[in-house]
Amino acid sequence: MDSISLELQLRRIKSAIEKQISHPYLERYIPKPFIDNDKLMILTSLMNTTDLSESKKDHYIITTMLVQVALDTHDLVTNQSMEKESVQHKVERQLTVLAGDYYSGLYYFLLSKLDDVDMIHVLASAIKEINELKMSAYYNKPDSIQDWMRVVKQIESLLIQRVAEHIQGTEINALSGEWLLMRRLTKEKQHFLKSGQSELIHVLTGHELSNNPSKQAIQLVEGTIQKCVQKMETAVNQLPFQFNQLTSYVHALIYDYSRKNTKVVEEG
């Protein structure tokens, strides 16, 4: 498959996901759900290496992405129910809860229409594991920062990894783990630098970091990102040739990262 065909395929699937989750009442009050392009890219590339029918490939990508959207949506549910909270804020929270439940119901609905009980099992088990991991990442202090990073990596990549195991395409797992952790940390870092807020960095600063915890946390995050990129480089070079599209994409990502980083060092 050439890069234009892949691009078209990604667009088509993304639009199918958007159609599935579209709900006029929700759209009136809460932002459109976030569809993770990296995860979509990984899943699509993974499915394209299989002998599954085109429609089954689409269904697997769409239902897995629906699960991801549902999980991401519930992560947005705010914790404080402040007394002076605005009505709008309250309604947004209520609808965010319902939206996540709705998207979650949709994946089950689609797979049950296809009589694909095995895939229902795979996705449900992954959701179960991810929620366990989220609890340990955000509420139970891991033994070390390395442990904690490992848990975050699992939260980001476990869904895809379980699907990959189901369709016997686990060659992708090492790369997706590093890639998705790198992306998550990059986003958290950018968010923190912009707004001073990041749940992950907040956990890190509380993790026995001494003087200037924010600076130290950022350094830790940057160091981990760099390691992820190195590991991505190794992992991508080990992918079988069927993944050539993905390989080029990841090489471009790594190049982009190195270029930006060199620039920062030079300007430093």
Add this chain to the structure above:
Amino acid sequence: MKLAAAYSYLKTELNQIEKTLNETIHAKDPILREASQQLLKAGGKRIRPVFVLLAGSFGDYQFDRLKTVAVSLELIHMASLVHDDVIDEAELRRGKPTVKAKWDNRIAMYTGDYIFARSLEYLTDIDNPRAHRILSETIVELCIGELKQMEEKYNLDQSIRNYLRRIKRKTALLISSSSQLGAIASGAPKEYEQALMQYGYYVGMSYQIIDDILDFTSSSSELGKPAGGDLLQGNITLPVFYAMEDSDFKDALRQTLAAEEKIDPADIQPFVEHIKKSNAIDRAYAISEKYLNKAYEALEVLPNTRAKHSLTTIAKYIGKRKN
């Protein structure tokens, strides 16, 4: 009359279901485990498992298969309750602190997602695609029902038809599916399956209407919250529709509800009193009665067994329940 008396012979099975519920949500993470157990401890009537078991007796009764369905349905119900408590900002459920109150919203979200996922994972032991199709449709309808309820809050110009559609999605469908899935899991004849599905639907409708009536007629201590709580939250239920036939009442209510979430609970009380004194409650009871009669009719096709007797008694209980 106590509801449990109607199916006391199921005690052993229900105890096993309780045990399995406990085992199924035994999470590795200590907080997640405790939060899930908290819900179990808050109890409940376990009415969905009861419907599964009773319906299952009209086919080849295999407890293990029925248990799988019963446990899954109860878990789906429980998962929706944890999330509902976040939506309603509820502090107590059956006198015990909600997950959201004891921990926080985020933990309640993870707990609900975990329990829902466990439920589906567990149900995949039943390799019957039709059962999954029915349940998945029910779940999506349940979500749409919740969204509709939000959308129709404080809207006094909606129709009774809207209300009936809403309670169908909110309550009746899951009860109806419980009965139908019990029948499917035991391979009951199609005719019985259909009858049980209809029975569940009618009983569910009646149950919700009575729930909505009790929100006006029960005391604060029985409800664990002030009467008229539904109206305070902007939920327009059947007694309100009847009371609104009086245009003065409707105008006054419209003015009060215009403040939406900022309404003082005391402002609702005169409306509650008015509804209690009017014939709105009796008329709502009459509709509930109609649904119950339809439920009895649906049962006619079934053979005269102990389970059929229990289903009839449950419907009677629902018609007369006071809390």
